[in-house]
Amino acid sequence: MRTAVLFSGVSRHFGAVRAVDAIDLEIGEGEFFAMLGPSGSGKTTCLRLIAGFEQPTGGHIEIFGETAEGVPPYRRNVNTVFQDYALFPHLNVADNVAYGLMIRGIGKAERRKAADAALDLVQLPGYGSRRPSQLSGGQRQRVALARALINKPKVLLLDEPLGALDLKLREQMQEELKSLQKSLGITFVFVTHDQGEALSMADRVAVFDAGRIQQVGTPEEIYRRPRSRFVADFVGSSNVLPPDFVAKIAGQRKWASLRPEALRFVEGGGHAARVVTRSYLGGQTRVALDLEGLRLNALVSSTDMLPAEGATVRVDWNGAELHLMEDAR
Amino acid sequence: MRSDRASAPLALKIAAACGLLFLHLPILLIFVYAFTTEEKSYQWPPPGLTLKWFAVTWGRPDVWEALGLSVRVAAVSTAIALVLGTLCAAAVSRTKFFGRETISLLVILPIALPGIITGIALRSAFNLADIPFSVWTIVLGHATFCVVVVYNNAVARFRRTSASLIEASMDLGADGFQTFRHVILPNIGTALLAGGMLAFALSFDEVIVTTFTAGQQSTLPIWMLEELVRPRQRPVTNVVAMVVVMVTFLPILAAYYLTRDGDRIAGHGK
Numbered sequence: 001m002r003t004a005v006l007f008s009g010v011s012r013h014f015g016a017v018r019a020v021d022a023i024d025l026e027i028g029e030g031e032f033f034a035m036l037g038p039s040g041s042g043k044t045t046c047l048r049l050i051a052g053f054e055q056p057t058g059g060h061i062e063i064f065g066e067t068a069e070g071v072p073p074y075r076r077n078v079n080t081v082f083q084d085y086a087l088f089p090h091l092n093v094a095d096n097v098a099y100g101l102m103i104r105g106i107g108k109a110e111r112r113k114a115a116d117a118a119l120d121l122v123q124l125p126g127y128g129s130r131r132p133s134q135l136s137g138g139q140r141q142r143v144a145l146a147r148a149l150i151n152k153p154k155v156l157l158l159d160e161p162l163g164a165l166d167l168k169l170r171e172q173m174q175e176e177l178k179s180l181q182k183s184l185g186i187t188f189v190f191v192t193h194d195q196g197e198a199l200s201m202a203d204r205v206a207v208f209d210a211g212r213i214q215q216v217g218t219p220e221e222i223y224r225r226p227r228s229r230f231v232a233d234f235v236g237s238s239n240v241l242p243p244d245f246v247a248k249i250a251g252q253r254k255w256a257s258l259r260p261e262a263l264r265f266v267e268g269g270g271h272a273a274r275v276v277t278r279s280y281l282g283g284q285t286r287v288a289l290d291l292e293g294l295r296l297n298a299l300v301s302s303t304d305m306l307p308a309e310g311a312t313v314r315v316d317w318n319g320a321e322l323h324l325m326e327d328a329r
Numbered sequence: 330m331r332s333d334r335a336s337a338p339l340a341l342k343i344a345a346a347c348g349l350l351f352l353h354l355p356i357l358l359i360f361v362y363a364f365t366t367e368e369k370s371y372q373w374p375p376p377g378l379t380l381k382w383f384a385v386t387w388g389r390p391d392v393w394e395a396l397g398l399s400v401r402v403a404a405v406s407t408a409i410a411l412v413l414g415t416l417c418a419a420a421v422s423r424t425k426f427f428g429r430e431t432i433s434l435l436v437i438l439p440i441a442l443p444g445i446i447t448g449i450a451l452r453s454a455f456n457l458a459d460i461p462f463s464v465w466t467i468v469l470g471h472a473t474f475c476v477v478v479v480y481n482n483a484v485a486r487f488r489r490t491s492a493s494l495i496e497a498s499m500d501l502g503a504d505g506f507q508t509f510r511h512v513i514l515p516n517i518g519t520a521l522l523a524g525g526m527l528a529f530a531l532s533f534d535e536v537i538v539t540t541f542t543a544g545q546q547s548t549l550p551i552w553m554l555e556e557l558v559r560p561r562q563r564p565v566t567n568v569v570a571m572v573v574v575m576v577t578f579l580p581i582l583a584a585y586y587l588t589r590d591g592d593r594i595a596g597h598g599k
Binding site for chain 2: 074082099
């Protein structure tokens, strides 16, 4: 696999603020790569570094083997789908989509043809003569996507692409983006603060916190084997167990994570715990437990006979499910 | 409390009507005197009506000279204002730098300053710098307040246009010049046109700053002022006044409609 984007020791400091701090990252060609993190964690700055809207204050960036520092956005074979879509209000949909071709001096007839094809690709056939103001949020998003893809970029950057859409549309767009990426084979890099979105769409995920990458891995690795408390907490809503407790049950003084679906109620053995609250989530129910002052979440099937709030129960888990974390942060 | 929104009390209606009459009747009188047969004094009612003053005005070279100068001055100051005002608006609304608010205030200040102060200040500055008074000193004087009008219009539009539009254009392969031509200019175009028209109208009827910055030249308003003290062919001044009203009123009206429509065009940044 060729390397699409390479960061080595890349920093972007704004005065005293270290938005991105000595990051190493390698994104492969054709990958669907997610940058996940809370707001202000540096993920969007990373995206802007790839696009060329920001220049690194330190380190080195390569895009398909070519040095990217000092190269302006208009000379990079990279296109962006902006969070607010940034459609040109004075142009109709077809002219918006064909903007990149117009700048490159491609003739009107050819532009029109390419724009129609791109609109077909994003399932908006026949919308060319409309104004962006006449479209819904989801349609604007598709136009923004077509406008980027028409330039056949080597890397497509998406900044919170689904953030402004409602839940149903978001799920539909997730699937569409994924199949689009598969069929086009373009490297997609997208930024999101939604861990569900990152896990379900991406081939690999980088988890950002405070300008640094906490962990990079497949969604399963990130979810099952979080490297730090932050990742466990942010990605999986996992139970984070303190070293004192882990020492008692596993013999090692280390932080550990335990996924809520690993917990199960047992008749005998295990640990005594009190049920604090129960939240019905449809197929599953989340039970909040108090185990010797430790708050644990259990995710159990709703069909089970569930203990009432306030009841004392015994919980247990498979020892292999307990994941000891290398990183104490 | 009873509130009757459909119709205001009679007294209020009369007061409003009186106010409007007071505002507009004198202007109407100016138009009427353009048709009077009495040329030495403004006598009411006019002893007779005639159209001959239009022909007389047409035939007077001093009117043409003053009109030509006014148009030239207004056009050049508007052009200067368009360039400087747009650049300044772009700098203030697109970038953050130390003293930005102060600069914004300093740019707007000339329009708040009384014209006589601007006039005196410019006159002494020109004297100090040994610049002879000419058409160009008038243009410079006018540009001080024309820039403000363009700046205000442009800055308001810049604030409404999403910054990511410029980034999107660069992202799609357009360099700075192409982005200006294909994205920025179409989005601020109507605001610039409106600002330019207002600037033109302001310059066209300016008297005070012009008095201080002009040499021997007289623009149309200055010419009218001089003409009023001469008791000969007075209605010519009124004919010219009608022309001035037309020339300044129409652009202002057009500017109003342009910016109103512009709100709808550029209103959505997303």
